[in-house]
Amino acid sequence: MKLKVLGCSGGIGGPASRTTSFLVDDDILVDCGTGAGDLALDALRAIDHVFLTHAHMDHIASIPLMVDSVGEARRFPLTVYGTPETIRILRSHIFNWLVWPDFTAIPNRHRPFLRFQTIKVGETVRLGERALTALPVHHTVPAVGYCLDSGAGQLVYTGDTTYSKALIEAINTCTRLRHLVVETAFPDEQHGLALVSRHLCPNLLGMMLDELTVSPQVHISHLKPGVGERIMAQVAAYPGRLRASALEQGQTLEF
Template identity: 65%
Template sequence: MKLTVLGCSGGIGDRHARTTSLLADDDILIDCGTGVGDLPLAALLRIGHVFVTHAHLDHIACLPLLIEAVGELRARPLTVHATPETIAILRAHIFNWHIWPDFSALPDRAAPYLRFAPIAEGEGRDLGGRTITALPVRHTVPAVGYRLDSGAGQLVFSGDTAYCAELVAAINACPALRHLIIEAAFPDEQRDLAAASRHLCPSLLQTLLAELTVSPEIHVSHLKPGGAARIMAQIGAGGGRLRPRQLRQGQVLEF
């Protein structure tokens, strides 16, 4: 499989800052942040599945616009995979006819533009021999990470999370793990803020990485614009067996 980073920033405010959106091959999105907006219509039409980690705006900002752009051009509904709790949030606060139309009922419920597919923690979906499995994480709203398995290799994306022992165990249970994309949203001087908002900072990330028994390449995402260099410097100064690198928009990971 091939994963293309459409966006991995923790916010906007820079020419290259696009929020979280990862394109697996050319037909699966992991989250649907502002990076999706850079894709041409032909590329948007090839997307058949969106796996949402959680309902925070930086991870779903382009989801309503994606469905509006391609809905009537598709032969089948766009399938959005998310936990039941996240689907309930999307229905109540986005696709509620006030913020955006309910495309799961348009043009009619028998043949909608959007289909929600609930996925439970630990559950996997097979898409043409590619398996995507929801993993446990810890955030301020219901959330999951995802493991992508090509059959030849694996990639784990944490989404937004604080330290989570269950996530560590899930990562260590991946014998063919090539890549781990994991967040670090705040510098260490904002450790209390990171803990309160259930994100990682460099010292918390190093604690998590020290417990890994696998040896994937580590890619750090969700860095706040203006703070990326400081966060990465603190991560580098922490040492450890693994050597994390900053994830970059446009980067392609194969596994």
């Protein structure tokens, strides 16, 4: 499997700051932030599955526009996976005929452009030989991370989270883990803000990495614009076994 980084920024502000979205092979998106909007129309038409970590705007921003752009050209509905709470939020606050049309009923409920599929922590969705498993995380809204498994190797994407024992335990079961994409949204001087908003800072990241028994390449995502260099300097000072580098827009990870 291949994961291409369409966006991995914690905010906007220029062409290199696209919010979180990853293209897996040619037909899967994991999260659908502003980065997905850079895909060509044909590439958008090829996407059949969108796996969401949670319902915050930086992770869902492109879904309404994507469905509107390609829904009529598709032979079957785009499937969006999320926790029951994530799907409830999308139905209530986005696809509600007020913010955006309800594409689960367009052109009709028998042949819609969009369908929702719930996924719970620990549940695995199999797409051919590929498997995506929802992992426990700790954020301000119900959220999950994902383990992507090609059969030959694995990649874990945490989504948005603060330090989580349950997540660490889940990652340690991934014995073929090649890549760990983990957020670090704030510098250490904003440790309190990281805790309140349930994100990571370098100190909390270090605590997490210290408890991992697997040995993946570690990639840092969700850096807040304007403080990315500061965050990565603090990450680089971490003295532990695993070293980390900043994830970059346009980067491709294979596993």
